[in-house]
Amino acid sequence: MSSAPLTRNFCIIAHVDHGKTTLSDRLLEYTSTITKRVMTDQHLDSMDLEKERGITIKMHPVVMNYPAKDGKIYKLHLTDTPGHVDFAYEVSRSLAAVEGALLLIDAAQGVEAQTVANAHLAYAQGLKIIPVINKIDLPSANLELCMKQLEDILTIPAEEAILASGKSGIGIQDILEAVVERIPPPRWTDYATLRALVFDSKYDSYRGVISYIRVFSGTLKAGEMMMLMSTGQKAEVKEVGVFRPGMEKIGHLGPGDVGYIVSNIKSTDEIKIGDTVTHANKAATDMLPGYKEVRPMVYCGLYPLESDDYEKLKVALGKLRLNDSALIYSSESSIALGFGFRCGFLGLLHMEVVQERIRREYDVEIISTYPSVVYKVKKHSGDVIEVDNPINLPDPGSIFDISEPTINASIHLPNEFLGDIMGLIMEKRGSCDQTTTLDGARVMLSCTLPLNEILVDFNDRLKSITRGYGSMDYELGEYRVSDLVRMDILVNQDPVDAFASIVHRSKAEGQGRALCEKLADIIPPQMFKIAVQAAIGGKIIARDNVREMRKDVTSKCYGGDISRKRKLLDKQKEGKKKMKLIGKVSIPPDAFIQVLKTNS
Known part of the structure; x- marks a missing residue:
């Protein structure tokens, strides 16, 4: 119990490619959590896919011991988070398990779209934000601009910023001291009984389900009976431990600790991300505030290339669903492709990553149908139905109108590309609601676009038009009535269901x-x-x-x-x-x- 005041829980949040994982590497090195001998670049990115693409897909918790200047040894729990908009739900989950956040800003690129979005997420959770201007050793670094943007866009005083470089190790001690001094000790530790938040989990073929938890109050050790509060399910705790960054078994987890539990839960769908764990014999009365349910935005059909692999694909999706609460799936069949699954994803990158993981980790070759979104169809009878598959669109004679989901996007870009980007927005049936000048060289556009139009190539075209300097963040907007039709593809007069799509009449x-x-x-x-x-x-x-x-x-x-x-x-x-x-x-x-x- 006494270790809680010397514990600090924090995560690193930033826009894509602003150096979160490289900074994590330096923090691990500085605190001697990992020796130089075993250190690798992007050490916390354990997936091959993460290393290849140079992006973080899953958050990664790790515990470090840091002897501070005040002579005390602090226990620091760090979570490295993804930066891509498709994985924002991973960020929101890690924010619920910490008290503070390092907000990274690239010294050369300044405040980007996801920097703003992640800062708002952290503020909404009531976290203490420590701004860090990273990559200050780059020749193109513009510290004056970053300080100005920090105050103008994020309303954070410039003097709070720490100057650092994850690559060369500048400012690492300053960051650790700021974590100790500015981030408050663990909250809600005085609650009478055990309460721990499940913020992630994974499946191990030998030990079953391993849950990642943040303990807020009470202690948990092996041999005790635990209970999941949302379902009332009880299970025996087999092992508890922490991440250094590999799993390390310890005697117990106390208030403020971030670690893992292995229980006798064997099925992937029995444990929910965001659930509260408590003792079975002395249960807590109030659950911890969990997460809002994640709603998939993009749907597509996944079919095994070999029909014999259907069961393998089903098992693979079940295991991926366990530590990816945004993935949903249900079985469906197609005349052209046989039996498969209708899957829901948060975005196109999320869809690509899941497909790639199925191919690599579970050795199943798959075909995916054209991505689609959820439409609301109002019939003449007054009934409203949701359609995520063009095949299920009712007969045109019975349809009164079709509404499609829109997104509210904020696009950051250099001034000289404004005209071309406005043209792209118009081409995608979008409208520009507001233009804000960020500084002498950059503007921020607030736009409304149909989600269906940005699915395939919008991000790629934004990057190519702005030569890589444009960035976008978006959230789901409202549904809007639109002139949509179902387009079928016929081969020798026979419709091929796999190619059916819902399109705007003007683009059909x-x-x-x-x-x-x-x-x-x-x-x-x-x-x-x-x-x-x-x-x-x-x-x-x-x-x-x-x-x-x-x-x-x-x-x-x-x-x-x-x-x-x-x-x-x-x-x-x-x-x-x-x-x-x-x-x-x-x-x-x-x-x-x-x-x-x-x-x-």
């Missing part, structure tokens, strides 16, 4: 033509001419033809009368006409993959 023709061209290219040549068409209801809006194979039936005619050759060609034509009546086109699986991979 362009998208239909592009998809038909691509499909006609990818489907291998057939024995007879095949039409690939895009249709809205009964109206064909675009068409292309698959190449037909030509057998040289006239090869045995050399010389002689032309009518002999014509007779053979006419005979072939008759045969092809007959085949057309009975022919079915089989589209190879790799054609689906290629079309669905290239997001036109």
